[in-house]
Amino acid sequence: VPLAVFVLPRREELFRVVAIQIGTDKDSSTVYSPTTSSFFWWNYAKLYVGNAGVLASQLQYHFHDAHMTGLRFSIASRRQLPSSHPLRLLMDYHTSNVREVTTKGLVSFVGPDGYLKDFFTIGLNGQGAALRHAYQAWSYEKMDLEKEIRMRGVQNLPYHPYYHDSQKYINILHQYVEEYLKLYYCCDSQVQEDQALQSWAGYIANDIFGGQKGLPESINSL
Numbered sequence: 001v002p003l004a005v006f007v008l009p010r011r012e013e014l015f016r017v018v019a020i021q022i023g024t025d026k027d028s029s030t031v032y033s034p035t036t037s038s039f040f041w042w043n044y045a046k047l048y049v050g051n052a053g054v055l056a057s058q059l060q061y062h063f064h065d066a067h068m069t070g071l072r073f074s075i076a077s078r079r080q081l082p083s084s085h086p087l088r089l090l091m092d093y094h095t096s097n098v099r100e101v102t103t104k105g106l107v108s109f110v111g112p113d114g115y116l117k118d119f120f121t122i123g124l125n126g127q128g129a130a131l132r133h134a135y136q137a138w139s140y141e142k143m144d145l146e147k148e149i150r151m152r153g154v155q156n157l158p159y160h161p162y163y164h165d166s167q168k169y170i171n172i173l174h175q176y177v178e179e180y181l182k183l184y185y186c187c188d189s190q191v192q193e194d195q196a197l198q199s200w201a202g203y204i205a206n207d208i209f210g211g212q213k214g215l216p217e218s219i220n221s222l
Contacts, residue, residue, distance in 0.1 A: 002049045013159035020045040051121055059110070059120075059127060064134035065142075067105060070098040072208050080200040086184040087197060090177070140214030145170055181222055188221040 002022050006015040022045060023029030032045035074095035081088035109116045110127050117124040141147055149155045149163050157163070185191050192198075198218050205215040 002052050004049050020049055022048055055120060055122060055130060059130045060134040063105065063110065064131055065138060067102040070095050071102045072204060072212060074098050076200055076204045076208050080203050081196050085196055090180060140212060185222055191222060192220050
């Protein structure tokens with residue numbers, strides 16, 4: 001596991017990497033830097049970090065956090081909500097292909113016969129370990145962009161395209177979902193009295209795939 005130290009120079013917008021440690025053991029791990037390491041070993045260290053970034057982005061942030069998380073909500077909606085329920089209609093539309101794509105992905109990409117074990121440097125066992133870590137690390141709070149960015153301490157960066165661009169989309173989505181739900185729920189009491197909705201929330205929080213951390217067992221307000 002590599003550890004990289006980035007700095008943001010004054011009056012600049014982009015980070016610079018100034019040190020890389022390959023491994024987490026402080027006594028046996030080597031630290032590389034652009035000033036103390038040769039050209040070969042500094043680029044080797046940067047390649048190591050880049051490879052780790054690819055693995056994390058594809059297995060954790062992409063496959064698990066996007067596909068597998070979407071699959072949980074999609075399955076729960078099918079099992080707990082009537083076909084005419086307003087939330088079921090919303091979820092079906094936005095997760096229309098997630099079940100098929102994710103199920104095929106488990107077989108074609110990350111399964112024992114999938115080709116990613118040959119493509120990724122960590123092999124099949126490493127993929128399994130990475131996905132287990134992704135599942136254990138996932139929580140509902142991590143889906144809140146503002147909380148996630150503040151937890152990382154990068155909310156005040158002058159140049160952060162992922163954060164700044166995502167804010168625009170999230171505000172639009174919040175407005176869209178809020179206006180849609182207000183067509184069916186006029187007050188919080190209607191939300192609380194919707195037994196199908198409460199069953200859906202409880203099923204996701206406690207049952208599906210072992211339960212999902214951070215999700216409420218009931219929904220009490222819009």
